[in-house]
Amino acid sequence: MMPDSGKGGRAVPQAPAFEPVDRAFFTLGTLELARALLGLVLVHETPEGVTAGRIVEVEAYRGPEDRGAHSYGGRRTRRTEAMFGPPGIAYIYRIYGLYDCFDVVSAPEGKPEAILVRALEPVMGLDLMARRSGLGVVPGRPCRLTAGPGRLARALGITLAQYGMPLWQPPLYLTRAGARAVPAGEVARGPRVNIPYAGEAQAYPWRFWIRGHPCVSRG
């Protein structure tokens, strides 16, 4: 599982458009990592072009004890397999038969925790985002492209094809380039969205967002 990513014999490693975060970044622990993701930029490089957005809203899902998590009760299936993998890979799932949602796996291998990225502020490739979203032009409110987990995946061209990919190297990765540090006072925290079946877990304050940011999907 440990790609020896150094100079090795990898074919034509095209230089990334931005410098990715270090792999060690993903070992912070789920809640710490969730906060730390705010303000970072998610980049996807594809043959069609580069799209990127600043993370403004996330939710943490924490393994066997969390009734809101797909991995509740330790459920390990083909769909949830990536959640059990090493921190820093992508967990992607299809929801309602329509939309793909993107998560960052956030706990040591074997511990199924992940962070759902719920909203971005578009920073690069807005035309391409609009095209992917079926819009002719970039809307007056660009947040419309990336406010909501299904929307941002669509805008960045993230699908199940990226399932399990490492997020510390191209084509899909996080970077601090162009990221703005988010002061602690701007980080808001509250219950997660749309998990009515989760019992008590519904109330856990594991949603983090940048207070007042226009691209946050709610509130």
Add this chain to the structure above:
DNA sequence: GAGTTGATCACT
């Protein structure tokens, strides 16, 4: 408030 379809689960 309806749509849409893969995953999952309880059954043969």
Add this chain to the structure above:
DNA sequence: GTGATCAACTCT
């Protein structure tokens, strides 16, 4: 194998 139920959402 089959069929029923459900879902970390989006748009009207």
